[in-house]
Amino acid sequence: MFRRILVLAVGVALGFALTVTAARLSLAWSWWPNRELNRSTDYVRDVLRMVNENYVDAGRAGYRQLAKQAVHGMVESLDPHSEFLEPGDFDELEEQLTGDFSGIGIQVELRKGHVLVIAPIANSPSERAGVQRGDEILSVDGKGLDKESPMEGVIENLRGKPGTQVTIELLRASTGQRFRHTLTRELIQLESVRAPQVLADHTGYILITDFSERTGEEFGRALDTLLQEGVDSLVIDLRNNPGGLLDAAVAVAEPFFRRGELIVYTRGRKAIDSESFHAEVDGEPLDLPVVVLINAGTASAAEVVTGALKDTGRAVVLGERSFGKGSVQSIFKLNDGEGLRLTTARYFTPNGISIHEKGIAPHVELVLSPEEDSKLRVQRTRPDVTDPAEFKARFGFTPIEDRQLAAALGVLRGIKLLDQRRTVAAAGEPVAHR
Template sequence: MFRSGKGRKITIFITVVSALVIFIGMGVQRRCAAQGGNDYESIELFTDVLSIVKKSYVEEVDTKKLIYGAINGMLSSLDPHSSFMPPETYKEMKIDTKGSFGGLGIEITIKDGILTVISPIEDTPAFKAGIKAGDQILKIDDKFTKDLTITDAVKRMRGPKGSKVTISIFREGLDKPKEYTLERDIIQVKSVKFKTLDDGYGYVRIAQFQEKTDDDLDKALKTLRDENGGNLRGLVLDLRNDPGGLLDQAVRVTEHFIDEGKLIVYTEGREKDSKMKFTSRKGGKEQHYPMVVLINSGSASASEIVAGALQDHKRAVVMGTQSFGKGSVQTIIPLSDNSGLRLTTARYFTPSGRSIQAKGITPDIVAERVELAATEKKEGMHIREKDLENHFEVEGKEKVDEKKPVKTPAYKADEQVKADSQLLRALDLLKGWEILKTIDKPAA
């Protein structure tokens, strides 16, 4: 039955694979022997199973597919952030850091065995549809996510612009899962957004830490200074729903506000290369104006590094809600077939020695976001002294000229800002800070 040319090829192929498995086993034998017999026995078990599957499985299987599956299983048993990236996924990952890819715009993780949203990315299909941090993704199209790795889940949610995908979401407060049918788009993540809130008070929003985040922040701060007479009186740094990104960019962003030589973050791991310290270098530093950093449960990884460093050095007041708590460092290791390995190699610590892993950053001021109406009552709804009959006027220079136009602060005219209770509290805090400095202290 196996005398045909095809049969001989199958037989030869199985023999070659078996020989390869034996060769691999012999290659690791010496290394494992020094570490104890258990390691070698485990490797031998793996090679035995691989050989049996290749020889006896009901259908012919691809060796590379088996190896990839075995690696995926091995890494998924470690932690939610270690993963294997086949060549196509590895290529997409490198594109991600440049801020452009096709998909829905959701940063995800595995939490308690469930695929969970860390945060939606601003101005993306997921964000516009109302997907929130903490949402549990139960299904992607007709596929349950219970046994999916993060890599597989990302692959299923990505696709060409205009194509659609349905995800089933469960969140606290829902009686049953809710389905969202989203149309994929090219996700152009604009890392830094900024605006002037009021005279002297700036606002900078970092959506994700990418290759050019530090450069974009530098330009944003320069523009804000120019708009406000060369100096700022205060700054709100918004890191809410920022899922993180590149560690070096988090360090460089922090350097703008931390004096030279001060520690920003340090990492600790098993290997020598994973034990690093990052301190603030020379370069352009911002003036020591008051700062408020906004965080929430969608603030993770690199954004927690920035918030933690500014908090530890008393450089900013951190306001909002507890952050996500991703205090581990993943190293991207390229492999020989253009695939990649994302491996957790260290934990990071804030300057004071705090580990954020599974804890997060605790705000100095806890402020839940409250939905506000973006419109205000008209002035005509209120009665003032001047509206009362027979009121008297004040004579002299202090008389108010009602015909003179009054400049409206930028935040008063910004519908998005007016509906953001946390941002308004942050601005009030900065203004109060400025006012308190002018109050005379009682004589000793």
């Protein structure tokens, strides 16, 4: 229909004068989408009015309420990662991306109608007060919690402006004791790079829990510390890392690339969403054996790092196939503190591979049981508790062996031994065979 109308308009114009311009054609093209938008808007408005005027419960059919639900459905039907964010959800997302929030430093979950402490955050008001994993929160500021208490409301009440206080009552199931603590909220800075340490055979270990604004800087500091301590190989642990900021992923990968080398690129409908990310650091790239640990919880920005290092041969990938989230979401701020998280592009590894809904296959596959993974997740985030008895008392189980990490150390030993033999052979000296 539109093509025929356009041809007719051009023919009439040519009959009078050969002055049809690209600008006029552009106006014709832009007019049609606006017409479709107007038709769609009228359609939605008619449905809103019909529901508002006829639904049995007028209190649930206000225009503002209906419009919000319509936007929820419109955006969230697109894919699992696009969503309309209510003000509280938008604030929470910003906190995740910046790595900061104000509260008492406690991670909680709802289990069988009880709000339980997963773990206090290290050096937070909760940890300093002696809150332990498994403690049940009975009340917040004197208001009792029950099975009907929404989790969002509990978290909102625990958080607040720095310097304000909140009183929590806890039940410790292991002893049956009840505790009451009045805690002063403070700004909690979540570190996404945890517990850099030197393991056996001069191997450095770095755990990255997510990718926020400070991740690149934190990773650089951890890497410098380990290199100063003489490490000659590295394990980067990205297990159960849900991702985060794309720029942070690029910053973590950069030290292993020469300036100008491609790390990742994105492709979207708009030019602004199609971008190539190259290393921008000067000097020689870090040249040492690296193993990246991944599992089914490794996603998004964590897969960007994994894919870049795997494609370019900078690392051996060990563990389980990753989650497979190869899409890029842009954040749009709306009125009244609301926002949109919208998929605007897909990313590709340096070899042009899209891992979306496919994941990254490890070089060395080693699958853990769900029970092992659950226990190791706690162990990885609490390296400060080194005594097995204390660990069991606080977290309910004795620390177990990390089979994937042990395998990674074995891989690195093999690589370093092979490199030594090659060096000896290149020097013309006899190689000892064992």
